[in-house]
Amino acid sequence: MRGCAVPLIPSEGPVLTPTAAPSFGQTHFSGLDLGDARVNRRIIDLADILVAREAESWSAAFADPADARALQRIVNRPQATHASVRATHTRVTLDRMARTEDVVLVLHDTTELDYSGRAIRGLGPIGNSHGRGWECHNARAAVARTGAILGLANQIRHRRVEPAVTAAEGMAGRRDRESQHGGGTGGHGGARGGTGGHGGTRRRAAPGCTCATGAPTRSSSWSNSWVRAGRS
Structure with a gap:
């Protein structure tokens, strides 16, 4: 009949409901296996917390005592090595590079x-060389055209x-320490070579490195390597 609406009859089968997109933790760590299913699920939650509060320190991000204890337990597990924790994320990244049509830029930074x-x-x-720690070299992949x-x-x-340490450097260090205590070069102001300030310690930066002042610092230079998608 003209002008009459025909009711839609639902087809047989389960009703599909929209599902939320996977979170960062689910995308990058769902395949991680640290020997315990509960731990595997918990690290996904912790990764999502870090992403949601990325501008904050770790102590602020994990202010909830339950989250802080969970993180401590996970990092103390022998299975939670640097290589094992990042393995699934790296696989996801390489897969994205392989599926990207555009040129991929790999940024290297320490x-x-x-x-x-x-x-x-x-x-x-x-x-x-006055600080103690590790150098962490990162190879970050990004789409050249969009920066994604x-x-x-x-x-x-x-x-x-x-x-x-050579014999000459050892003697120089000894003289520097003496100058800081008023011996050898006349106490404070005994810096040599125009370095100025209190004491005479001369600090030489190691080649290609920056001076560590407390929080982790980044090197001042970035090396850009252009590669085709899927190639390193």
């Missing part, structure tokens, strides 16, 4: 992880070799 003053085994010199971040294609934690 961040200093500063643990000076802490009793942690395996630390090496950082900055001008795809993720970390790789990340290497590196410990620098302890610098060898």
Whole structure:
């Protein structure tokens, strides 16, 4: 009949309801296996907390005592190594690179992880060799045309070799310490070579590194490597 609406009869089968898009944690860590299903689910939640509060410190992001305890338990698990935790994220990133039609830019940068003053085994010199920690080299993949971040294609934690101290450098360090206590060069103001300030300690920055001042610092130079999608 003209002008009459025909009612729609639903087809047989389950009714589909819209589902929320997977969260950051679900996307990048759902395949992670740290030996316990509860731990695997918890690390997804913790990753989502970090992303939601990325501008805050870790202590502020995990202000909830339950979250802080969960993080402590996870990082103390022997299965939670640097390589195992980032493995699923790296696979997701490489898959995104392979599926990207545009040119992919891989940005290389080294961040200093500063643990000076802490009793942690395996630390090496950082900055001008007066600090202790690790060098963390990051390879971040991004779409060249839009700047969209795809993720970390790789990340290497590196410990620098302890610098060898020559006899001459040892004597220089001794004279510097004496100058700080008023011996040898006349107390304060005994800096040599025009360095000025209190004491005569001369600090030479290691090649390619920056001076660590407390919080992790980034190196001043970025090296850009243009690659085709899916190639490193």
